Amino acid sequence: MSRLIAFLLTTSLLAAPALARDITGAGASFPYPIYSSWAYSYEKETGEKVNYQSIGSGGGVKQVTEGTVDFGASDDPTASADLATANLIQFPAVLGGVVAIVNIDGVAAGGIVLNGEILADIFLGKIKTWNDPAILALNQGLTLPADPINPVYRSDSSGTSAIFTNYLSLMSSEWKNSVGAGKSVNWPVGVGSKGNDGVAGSVRRVKNSIGYVEFAYAYENKIAWANLVNKAQKIVAPSIETFSAAANNVTWDKSQDYFLWLVDAAGDNSWPIAAATFILIRKDNKDAIANVTKFFDWCFQKGDADAIGLQYVPLPASLKDDIRGHWASFK
Numbered sequence: 001m002s003r004l005i006a007f008l009l010t011t012s013l014l015a016a017p018a019l020a021r022d023i024t025g026a027g028a029s030f031p032y033p034i035y036s037s038w039a040y041s042y043e044k045e046t047g048e049k050v051n052y053q054s055i056g057s058g059g060g061v062k063q064v065t066e067g068t069v070d071f072g073a074s075d076d077p078t079a080s081a082d083l084a085t086a087n088l089i090q091f092p093a094v095l096g097g098v099v100a101i102v103n104i105d106g107v108a109a110g111g112i113v114l115n116g117e118i119l120a121d122i123f124l125g126k127i128k129t130w131n132d133p134a135i136l137a138l139n140q141g142l143t144l145p146a147d148p149i150n151p152v153y154r155s156d157s158s159g160t161s162a163i164f165t166n167y168l169s170l171m172s173s174e175w176k177n178s179v180g181a182g183k184s185v186n187w188p189v190g191v192g193s194k195g196n197d198g199v200a201g202s203v204r205r206v207k208n209s210i211g212y213v214e215f216a217y218a219y220e221n222k223i224a225w226a227n228l229v230n231k232a233q234k235i236v237a238p239s240i241e242t243f244s245a246a247a248n249n250v251t252w253d254k255s256q257d258y259f260l261w262l263v264d265a266a267g268d269n270s271w272p273i274a275a276a277t278f279i280l281i282r283k284d285n286k287d288a289i290a291n292v293t294k295f296f297d298w299c300f301q302k303g304d305a306d307a308i309g310l311q312y313v314p315l316p317a318s319l320k321d322d323i324r325g326h327w328a329s330f331k
Helices: 002-015 032-046 057-066 080-086 116-124 133-138 159-171 173-178 195-205 215-221 240-247 286-302 304-309 317-328
Strands: 023-027 050-054 071-074 088-103 150-154 191-193 209-214 227-229 274-282
Touching: 023 057, 023 286, 032 050, 032 215, 032 286, 032 304, 050 195, 057 071, 057 159, 057 274, 080 088, 088 159, 088 195, 088 215, 088 240, 088 286, 088 317, 116 133, 116 150, 116 159, 116 173, 150 159, 150 195, 159 173, 159 209, 191 195, 195 209, 195 215, 209 215, 240 274, 274 286, 286 317
Parallel strands: 023 050, 023 071, 150 191, 150 209
Antiparallel strands: 071 274, 088 209, 088 274
């Protein structure tokens, strides 16, 4: 009898399905709303959990490089040579846009127009008040206060900062030469807050402030944002359509690990601070490659509606297929 029981126990264990393994990820706060939404729906359908921590792009790159998470997320694309050194693969997951958010009495969302040069001069400390002549020239008929402008920036290592400072570097040679672009820079003026949610919270609390966040944070928290003048010298508002327009005429090259910036894109309807957000996985972590790509394949198949609802732009179908082929070369 004991042998029979042992046999039955052994065969039942062999026949039982393997328990689903949780997936861990960390990094950019830019895509946190959509990754959270996708993870919730994925677990509901498959029973498999995806735990994602919004710690900033720099933290995500560090953790995946050290092997403490299955995937890292960064809005600052990594060049192929650096990926090879760190033994990482990279692919885009979703598109979105960065917006300048403001807290000015009487100014609603889209109620003020700014351009890249003005944004650079504000964060350089050269434009100090909201009624500066350069701002008034773009906003004729709008009454703006003489109060000091209070800039808010990301204090953590941030892909959103990398996107924003790359844009400012294109708009202002002074910014490029004195501050530069990157996940962390020495901000000339202002106060720092951690994460997109931290910047959004600070701007909501502080009168006459300005900051920069991924659009979903402004949209969901009903924070006023500025419309911008784009490369074609057209005034555009942030939206699914203007983010898509910025991404319409670019070439994604998997031989370059999809390295691409979307800031200052051509086109009358293009949002000037559009961006992709990227996933990073260690090449030598085959379990992570299998599990993480399974999750994002599900997202590519079933997550577009959630992305659009949260003001992100899903990747084109052709790009999704190209990425699947890229995954296959590492499995």
